[in-house]
Amino acid sequence: MSCARLAAMASTLAIVVALSGCGGSAPKSDMPPLPASASAPVTYERDLHSWAQPQVARVKHVDLDLVADFVAKTLSGTATLDVTGQPGATEVVLDVRNLEIRSVADTGGDALPFLLGADDPIRGQALTVTVPAFAADTVQKIVVTYSTRPDAAALQWLTPAQTAGGRQPFLFSQGQAILTRTWVPTQDSPGIRQTWSARITVPEALTAVMSAEMLTPDGEDADEATHSYRFRMTNPVPPYLIALAVGDLAFAPVGEGVGVWTEPGRLEAARTEFSEMRQLVDAAEALYGPYGWGRYDLLILPPSFPFGGMENPRLTFATPTVIAGDKSLVSLVAHELAHSWSGNLVTNATWADFWLNEGFTTYFENRIMEAVYGRDRALMLQVLGWGELQDELAALPALDTRLHLDLEGRDPDDGLTSIAYEKGAAFLRTIERRVGRERFDAWMKGYFERNAFRPMNAAGFLVDIRAHLIGADDPALERELQLDTWVYQPGLPSNAVAPVSGALTAVDTAAEAFFADRGPASAIPWSGWSTQERQQFLAWRPDGRGTGRDWLSNPQLADLESTLNLRAEGNAEVLFGWLQIAVAHRYQPAVPTLERFLTSQGRRKFVLPLFTSLWAEGDWGRPLATRIYARARPGYHPVTTGSVDDVVGGPGLAASGS
């Protein structure tokens, strides 16, 4: 059957079609290609968060030619899209949000009629372009001339003062989940993979890097006082993985095919912190097959980067708070690296199955950590994750504790909870434990091979695991695993097993003693503890987990703060743990430390819970939150302000606070 015919059949929801295999040439890269994967069925599923109609016409390639203007805070130029369509189709629907569309034309310069649809607060607008009728197996090019707006949600334009070096401005993008449409007009759905290329023109003093092969490492001269960088990504990727950063950037190799990019002043610290990156890549490949993207580099961003890390292909973006000075937070790199398989090769078809990206990655991350740093370290990380999972299960409405989510009418950000990560990973560990590691690993490796460069959803995952791991001849196994319960029901199924770490059990004992006021802080063996043990100590709560408060007296808090030297704590995870305790107790002496933390970095995982806890502390916390947020907000990325605005002061402050 022809691709067009298949596509035509797929116009209703959830018809199983090998859509993504249509019209696509085998992915090329500068590394050996991954094994072919023609056999796996792909379920086409409508993406609630995209206006695109890929069953009618789909973007196959995006070519960007953009100039970065740091004064106007805009990227402007063209996006040239290669589009295929059903024979006879005359409409191509793209996703845009907050873009200035100047014109739409064919490559001959003839205007193409277009219509901008109603602006949906979550999805943005449909940009519907009318084109000459598609013929079978032909590609049409659409040239969109446009400019981003200074408040594009994916982009943050930093002043020199907001960088480490303090002399040059900085720009970076964050596409996941549905923000790419605020700087690239394309079909912004994770199920619509596109190859891409770009030319980015920037001021002479700055360097542009992207999540792609860098074709011009030294840049090429362009108009007055600017130069251009060209890039190409020959593997088809979901658009949320198109990423750009521009700044005063330097590179240091760390090993063969791996290195770090960051501002020159941080380069040495970054190189040292991540000196084990090559081992991480080797371990990942030994587990689940060849790394398919060529180089693996890390970009350390300025402190306003809203996430810990972002798995942009070939170039993970990361927060500088991961540079702890003692390599204690490298599991974050293991995590983003693991996404090179789970997420970037096999991609959640829609954000309802975000757990397929993050749960697999959290599992895989832990296997990398075990391979490189040993079982004890890996178990500690599992236990910390399990604790987060318990907190989340207690805090969320039951329906949000399912792996496969219903996101109708919701922002995909709502699915960004520990459930996807930790319940997802616990699910895979449950299967691993029951079938044995050898069998499990063989399945997982095959899963990545069979489904490489394809979208995946919950139903497709269940088909794959039943076909390739469980089989039809072992009904006891099928019953015991409770696969459907894990995927579709709230909470934790009865076969979930809590991980146990001897080291962290000892920490719990020490925490219990201290928190029950059975000894001074000097009795805590803090200096002998790893970061993970310290995190566990600070996450301890008298009522199990959760957000207990008033269980420590002021003298105890003061003893803890001074004995553990928490005012000078340099590890962001440890500091965060302490500040959560301090805020829950309205412990005034920690406020300067809190204020410094909230104004010196903008990672949402730290910032949002702290403002939420402050806000929960009524008369004490709200004025503090309001005052600190007014200072901190101008430095945060739109991803972070978008969340914190909902907590602090409501829309009033949000409107006036920027």
Ligand code: BES
């Ligand atoms: N892909 C995520 C970040 C993300 C998720 C961005 C959803 C936008 C929407 C990334 O891989 C991630 O999970 N980062 C974590 C760190 C990780 C070690 C758990 C983070 O940023 O905290």
Ligand code: ZN
């Ligand atoms: Zn992740």
